[in-house]
Amino acid sequence: SRTKMGFNERSELLETSKITQKIFKLTLEKKSNLCVAVDVDTADKLLDITEKVGPYICILKTHIDAISGVTEATLNSLKLMAKQYNFLIMEDRKMADIGNTVKLQYNKIVKWADLVTVHSISGGMMLKGLQEVINEDKDLLGNRGVFIIAELSCDGNLISQQYIKETVKISEEYKDIVVGLVCQSDDVIPSPSLIQLTPGVNMKNSEDSLGQKYQNPSDVILTKGADIAVVGRGIVQDDNPAEAAKLYKEWLWNTYIERVSN
Numbered sequence: 001s002r003t004k005m006g007f008n009e010r011s012e013l014l015e016t017s018k019i020t021q022k023i024f025k026l027t028l029e030k031k032s033n034l035c036v037a038v039d040v041d042t043a044d045k046l047l048d049i050t051e052k053v054g055p056y057i058c059i060l061k062t063h064i065d066a067i068s069g070v071t072e073a074t075l076n077s078l079k080l081m082a083k084q085y086n087f088l089i090m091e092d093r094k095m096a097d098i099g100n101t102v103k104l105q106y107n108k109i110v111k112w113a114d115l116v117t118v119h120s121i122s123g124g125m126m127l128k129g130l131q132e133v134i135n136e137d138k139d140l141l142g143n144r145g146v147f148i149i150a151e152l153s154c155d156g157n158l159i160s161q162q163y164i165k166e167t168v169k170i171s172e173e174y175k176d177i178v179v180g181l182v183c184q185s186d187d188v189i190p191s192p193s194l195i196q197l198t199p200g201v202n203m204k205n206s207e208d209s210l211g212q213k214y215q216n217p218s219d220v221i222l223t224k225g226a227d228i229a230v231v232g233r234g235i236v237q238d239d240n241p242a243e244a245a246k247l248y249k250e251w252l253w254n255t256y257i258e259r260v261s262n
Ligand code: 5IU
Pocket: 037, 039, 063, 092, 149, 151, 152, 153, 154, 182, 199, 200, 201, 202, 212, 230, 231, 232, 233, 234
């Protein structure tokens, strides 16, 4: 099964896309399957936290529209740090409009973010729109990818079993740009060539006051099938984000090793 296979083996599968290979390789090089959600409110904090967690992460996840004072220079610094510390940048934009609109939105994001998240609510044509943006530039081909949201971590969300099934189908139709699915359980993703990204991870809390549900790093990797785990406040709001990132990184990676070795 997917969860028992190593990232190395999975990266070598014929159906694994170039961008997905790149992510698998990066996790192995850094021994990190930690994605940090830098949910902060100013550009200064964004750069400060990124500098601290950069050495420990495979993906930096942003909500750039929630951050004040972000300029071209901020995004350039972010890209420089991504190069220096070897991580990818993912804008958690959760795009959900018609193909044409999504294309306009993605034209901006594609310049600085390696990865982007999308809701499957509008269907396959939206993915086609993104694919067209990527295909327009030779340098982007194989260097840009999409995570599709198949499940949400929050209480009371409206996603049904049928929606999940149809989302998986779409992900298989656009395999050259879809690197994986954002989901909460190990039985959503059928193919070992796709990556399971799972948010809602915290060592200390089991929920927040607005419906977020947390699991600890062991549960999320061993029982829930996550390949890469997303940690936000557990790291960003710690007194020492670098130390917290290191702790999460080691716990998550050791659990991945445990998962694939027996
Ligand atoms: N996020 C979730 N749950 C989801 C999806 C995305 O929490 O189902 I899709 C995002 C929201 C936030 C991060 O940016 O992941 C989790 O942050 P905390 O660890 O601070 O809850």
